[in-house]
Amino acid sequence: MGFLSAKLYVILRQKRSTVQTFQWACGVPIAWGKCYTTESLSQVYELMDDIWKDHPEDQPGFLFYDDACNLVCHMVTSHPESLWLHSTRFIVDAFHYVTHRATDAVCHLWCNPSPIDGSQPDLLISQVNEAREVILQCAYNSEAAEQL
Numbered sequence: 001m002g003f004l005s006a007k008l009y010v011i012l013r014q015k016r017s018t019v020q021t022f023q024w025a026c027g028v029p030i031a032w033g034k035c036y037t038t039e040s041l042s043q044v045y046e047l048m049d050d051i052w053k054d055h056p057e058d059q060p061g062f063l064f065y066d067d068a069c070n071l072v073c074h075m076v077t078s079h080p081e082s083l084w085l086h087s088t089r090f091i092v093d094a095f096h097y098v099t100h101r102a103t104d105a106v107c108h109l110w111c112n113p114s115p116i117d118g119s120q121p122d123l124l125i126s127q128v129n130e131a132r133e134v135i136l137q138c139a140y141n142s143e144a145a146e147q148l
């Protein structure tokens with residue numbers, strides 16, 4: 001099961017295009033693609049589809065993306081038969097999740113990077129702090145793409 005982090009990078013010399021990178025949570029980049037004019041959810045979806053079109057069996061189990069909840073909504077409405085909806089859990093990275101609305105049911109239920117209801121045990125690890133309290137932490141670096 002792979003954990004991916006995706007990030008949009010702006011190329012300053014080409015003001016009308018951006019580069020979307022994909023890398024493993026450990027920080028190793030695996031692919032990139034160019035978005036023209038501005039990043040749109042359809043462009044991000046097309047990049048993902050293009051990158052994994054020849055080996056869909058290798059689509060990651062989890063993909064961190066700052067706008068994951070809207071990407072899921074885009075796929076459900078525009079690509080309801082997409083394999084991505086079955087192969088991958090789209091998670092908002094921890095940094096951006098704090099700006100997402102708690103009342104957004106799709107975001108809170110499906111894209112939460114730290115679900116404490118036990119629904120995604122692969123995302124969290126428990127640790128004991130100095131006060132001997134058990135705390136849950138993200139098991140993966142969802143900010144890898146921010147650090148490239």
Ligand SMILES: [Zn+2]
Binds near residue numbers: 068070107
């Ligand atoms: Zn959201």
